[in-house]
Amino acid sequence: MSQYQHTRIKHTNAPAAFVTESAQLLIKLINDAIAARGRCLLGLSGGSTPGPIYTALGTSSEVQWDKVFLFLVDERYIAKEDKNANHNMLLNTILKAEKPIPEANRILLNTTLPIAECVADYGARLQKLFHEYGPADVLTLGMGPDGHIASLFPPVVPAGFQAEPLTVNTQTEQFAVRERVSLTLPVIQAARAHVFFFNGADKEQIWNTMLEHSSEGATRWPALPVLEQGRTTVVFNT
Numbered sequence: 596m597s598q599y600q601h602t603r604i605k606h607t608n609a610p611a612a613f614v615t616e617s618a619q620l621l622i623k624l625i626n627d628a629i630a631a632r633g634r635c636l637l638g639l640s641g642g643s644t645p646g647p648i649y650t651a652l653g654t655s656s657e658v659q660w661d662k663v664f665l666f667l668v669d670e671r672y673i674a675k676e677d678k679n680a681n682h683n684m685l686l687n688t689i690l691k692a693e694k695p696i697p698e699a700n701r702i703l704l705n706t707t708l709p710i711a712e713c714v715a716d717y718g719a720r721l722q723k724l725f726h727e728y729g730p731a732d733v734l735t736l737g738m739g740p741d742g743h744i745a746s747l748f749p750p751v752v753p754a755g756f757q758a759e760p761l762t763v764n765t766q767t768e769q770f771a772v773r774e775r776v777s778l779t780l781p782v783i784q785a786a787r788a789h790v791f792f793f794n795g796a797d798k799e800q801i802w803n804t805m806l807e808h809s810s811e812g813a814t815r816w817p818a819l820p821v822l823e824q825g826r827t828t829v830v831f832n833t
């Protein structure tokens with residue numbers, strides 16, 4: 596377990612504290628990036644956990660939002676207005692703020708394209724962004740009950756480990772919306788800071804199971820190569 600010793604762990608024990616502390620942590624990471632490089636490339640995961648955190652984050656007057664570039668770590672291949680779309684979740688949380696991230700700074704998926712084109716188009720636009728400004732500054736992540744992160748479902752397909760293209764089309768039979776688009780693991784790994792949000796004892800349990808079974812490797816536990824970067828903070832609420 597020693598290669599994960601650099602993971603910083605924070606604990607809260609109430610939903611409100613979880614939201615506030617998580618938002619404060621993101622504000623600090625975003626502002627550190629802006630102070631160091633003049634901008635922040637912020638990649639957000641979806642799921643049911645982070646919505647309230649993104650809402651709290653979006654209302655912060657401490658962040659210069661015109662210096663933030665926003666993209667998704669993964670998305671469901673459905674219309675952006677669909678209640679299951681991460682795009683829709685962003686519109687109802689961080690982007691609902693009074694002074695949201697400008698539209699020109701939002702790199703989101705065009706799911707009106709056929710899926711292969713959608714994946715390629717998203718990857719190409721992200722590649723342009725990273726080419727111009729460097730890797731992501733801050734990425735948020737969650738973990739499903741099967742150990743998936745982003746839309747990389749165990750056993751993670753070989754294309755999920757490729758550095759290029761940056762994006763991959765994956766499928767799930769277990770969770771809402773079969774067709775998914777995800778950043779690949781090398782792109783996720785390259786981020787300057789990773790933040791996992793875990794709300795509930797079941798999440799802490801899956802995390803501990805992963806650490807106990809780390810010898811099963813990245814195909815089974817795609818979070819492991821992320822932790823190996825040593826730039827991860829985990830916020831637990833139990």
Ligand SMILES: O=C(O)C(O)[C@@H](O)[C@H](O)[C@H](O)COP(=O)(O)O
Pocket residue numbers: 640641642643644645668669670681736737738739743744745746
């Ligand atoms: O869009 C998504 O669904 C994800 O990016 C996914 O990887 C999520 O982080 C986990 O499934 C945890 O989801 P919950 O927060 O719903 O537990």
